[in-house]
Amino acid sequence: MPATIRPTQNVTKQAIFNLLGHDMEGQEILELFAGSGAVGIEALSRGAKKVTFVEHDPKCVEVIRKNLELLGYEIGRDVDVIHTDAFAAIKGLATRGRKFDIVFFDPPYGLDLGKKALKTLGSYDILHPNSFVVVEYSKRERLPDLEENFHLVTERQYGKSYLAIFQRLSSPTSPNA
Numbered sequence: 001m002p003a004t005i006r007p008t009q010n011v012t013k014q015a016i017f018n019l020l021g022h023d024m025e026g027q028e029i030l031e032l033f034a035g036s037g038a039v040g041i042e043a044l045s046r047g048a049k050k051v052t053f054v055e056h057d058p059k060c061v062e063v064i065r066k067n068l069e070l071l072g073y074e075i076g077r078d079v080d081v082i083h084t085d086a087f088a089a090i091k092g093l094a095t096r097g098r099k100f101d102i103v104f105f106d107p108p109y110g111l112d113l114g115k116k117a118l119k120t121l122g123s124y125d126i127l128h129p130n131s132f133v134v135v136e137y138s139k140r141e142r143l144p145d146l147e148e149n150f151h152l153v154t155e156r157q158y159g160k161s162y163l164a165i166f167q168r169l170s171s172p173t174s175p176n177a
Contacts, residue, residue: 019153020102023046026049032117033106033108090121102131104135105117107137109138134165134166139161151166
């Protein structure tokens with residue numbers, strides 16, 4: 001795996017599932033900036049119906065595919081692995097009418113990609129009403145004001161990272177939703 005990848009720490013990953021609930025039974029999950037795919041794989045182990053991994057780095061995509069294969073998950077049935085950038089993936093998933101219950105992302109720090117991803121999610125209809133969006137980000141980053149699309153459920157600090165959980169409002173006001 002590339003040295004630039006910063007996998008979600010176990011304590012943060014545990015916090016995500018503690019805050020969202022341990023049971024992912026029947027949930028459709030989208031992991032953007034998937035890196036190693038650790039969060040999506042954890043969701044599968046907790047009963048997620050399907051996980052879609054999106055990753056731009058080809059080496060990471062190969063790691064995700066190998067890990068899924070070793071764990072016995074079938075690409076196309078249990079999981080999808082999309083090799084593209086997160087923003088193109090969101091647009092493409094919206095075009096195909098895909099909807100998700102939970103979206104998780106932990107983009108590279110220092111590039112304001114968390115802010116851009118949240119704005120993009122607010123502009124495309126890929127979330128069910130009341131879906132959750134989980135963002136891991138650096139304390140140096142500022143997330144956008146998303147009052148018209150999302151409600152901030154909780155925000156916590158774990159070491160140098162922050163974890164914010166948003167819930168989609170049931171009637172978004174964005175033009176593309």
